[in-house]
Amino acid sequence: MMSGALTNVLSLLPGLSWLTGPIFEKELRVSSRRRRNYALRSAYIVLLGLFIIYVWLISVAFPGSGSPAFQASRMPEVGKHVITTIIWFQFVAAQLIAVVMLSTSIGEEIRQRTLGVLMTTPINSLQIVMGKLLSKLLQTTLLLGISLPLLAIIRVFGGVPWDYVVSSLCITLTAAVFLGSLSLLLSMTFRHAYNVVLVIVIGYVMAFAVVPGLVGLLSRQGVFSSRFAQAIDFLVNPLGAMLIRSYVMLSIPRNVGVFSSWPLHCAIMLSASVGVLCLAIGRVRGIALTAAFGGAEKRSARKKSKAPTRQDGQIKRLEGSPVVWKEMRKPFFQDNTANIVAYIALGVIVVAAIVSCAFDLGFGTVLTLMLANILMVLLIVRMAVLSAASITREKESRTWPILLATPLDDWEIVRGKGIAAFRRNLPMLFFIILLLLAFYLTTAFSESGPELPDFYVIGYLATLAGSAIFVSGLGLYCSARMKRTSAAVAVTLGVCMGFPFLCCGALRSFSGVFFVLGGPGPGAGLLAFLIPVCVQTGVGLLFAWRAKCRVRRNIF
């Protein structure tokens, strides 16, 4: 209803129609009829409420003791923490929502074959791109608007400058615009929305978290000026900018001088967004014509004509389980060369990390552990994507009923999909094991002795195995339950992120008791690792079993 009313108001604006055409209105009208948008708003409010309650409890309720006067005097400090929580929640949520909402914008039109139809109307590329972008961003802004009254009320507690509230909102909005534009551009390239989201999330983490982290590490070694690195970080990195604004507000000293100008940061982000949008506008017509008039086929035909023709002898004969065999036919990247390059690059990075440890270059340990963790996250994400997409892809390409009409057992199908997801990740798993073992052995023979206890390596590998089983089981369950690959991947990744907090986090805390009771011995340490691993494995297998039970539901 809110979107409908907004549509009516905004359609009266004279300047908007040349920019967005009827696309803007159509998008708002459609989104106002989708239940998931209302669910999203509800989830946003509930999560925001939970975060605020949590911060309130740890800031006010649990410290507890003290007179009412003392508590009242602490209110400005509490206000700062609550506002920071809200601002950061908004910051993360707005970016994520903008990316997710725009990840289907052009791809869906291509899949439904409506983009070509749009091109036969007087609507131009600018109107398509801006109509899509502004309609989704309006909904994101609405979500930000929901928490504005809360911000205003908490500001009454005192201690929070207006400057922080305004600058944070502007940084959040410009970051959402930039990432939304990027998502829209990538939705022209990738067939599935989850690919767009994953590429952006991984790119975001690498560009705005890992690279600044490495730069910080190097600046500590004296390679860069720390102040210069921070200034650059502030200007081009929304995460960095937000961190520094929060540090300043919470009176943690961070002096980056003139470069800490948030309007300059916002202007840079908006300029980058304009650049991305120009690219999108330039591409949209070509993409539409390709989709509408079979350019894709022509392109693939050209590609095939360049490639040597595969003769009968090159047909791969089926070995073992048909389900595993078919799944294993899909390459990591579509291009074999890209596969080889990716694995060689990974190998070089792993060897570089091991060498830095062996020659004790100072930051070798941090770098190796960071690399192992990044590889583990990538492995888990990839496993989640492969298992979550395994059944839904068949549903989308309508091969699922054909497969189910064969005498293959339901369990055979589910197990085959799970095994294939695991086997396709074996090279990455090999790199992680190699990295950890090499790290352990190189440091074990050094003068200072091993930097990691024995149980840590075993526990780490056990955690990896447990996580892999959990993620595969969960992915298969979501895939059997849902119709769309993007939905299955999103839910799998969401639960993967949430599960450690909900369950294993608590279990880890509980198993930490073994450290206390049994002392810091290797047995207790290993047990502290193994208990969550057993839980993860059990839950993963339970999910796989549920997936098997659901295979013949939601077939069509």
Add this chain to the structure above:
Amino acid sequence: MIKTKNLSKDYGSLTAVANLNLTIQQGDIFGFIGPNGAGKTTTMRILVTLLEPTHGTAFIDGLDVRKKGKKVRKLVGYMPDFMGVYDDLKVFEYLEFFAAAFAIERKKRKSIVDGVLELTDLQSKRSATVDSLSRGMQQRLGLARVLIHDPKVLILDEPASGLDPRARIEIRELLRELKRMGKTIMISSHILSELEEICDHVGIIEHGRMVFSGTLEEIRPRLGIESKVRVQVANNQDKAVELLSALPQIRQVQVIDDYISVTFGDDQEGDGIIARTLVNGGLDVTFLQPEQLKLDDAFLQLTKGIVH
């Protein structure tokens, strides 16, 4: 070979199939006809164990589709209305995959795949990727796939939809060949004239209910349609009308342009008696043809065009 007893399927408040009773004999080609949303596809999906019926039972070769799903799947070859393809497989690999899925021994697979490729005339495409095939070729590949395990029963959901006339004729010839091989075939189609040419029996379904099941000849009395013959004589049309009107078996004689339309009474047939009467009366018969009941006409008369 195929039998349903009071088969029903509900989707919430919507009844897709209601108390459907159907019997198809071994070696028959059964045409399953109905408007969009009548329940044809739902019935077929229940028969191939992809859907559970809400009520009633269905049997394939005496096996209950609910209780003996795996055995039923071994007996049946199912081709859905929209054939999904694995776009990263070649034609041979695609067929070998399904051969393995039907638990055909590895050493036998190659010869079986080659056999169905030959039967469906796809040998030249064995190394082509499945997604590069034309629609007609993909449909043929779909037929090759359903034949890979030599099933007794074929359930084909609109196998000729979207095909050009040549491809449709090829599919029709292939179905005739399969009938000669003794397969029981259940086929749904919107192209009624094609079903007319190949089907032994037809079933007309509307609103989830079977409104007619039997041979085309059985439709006529069911609809109360009288038997008609068109006659043309070279000379003296008035005399021909006079002679025919005198016959007791004939109810009505009408002149339409240069033809004479002769309507027989109930359960009366006989183009022979007309020819004999006219020749004996000294007239030259240049044309004589019984009027065929078209499946399209029967379909229009039996259904009301109600869709869900």
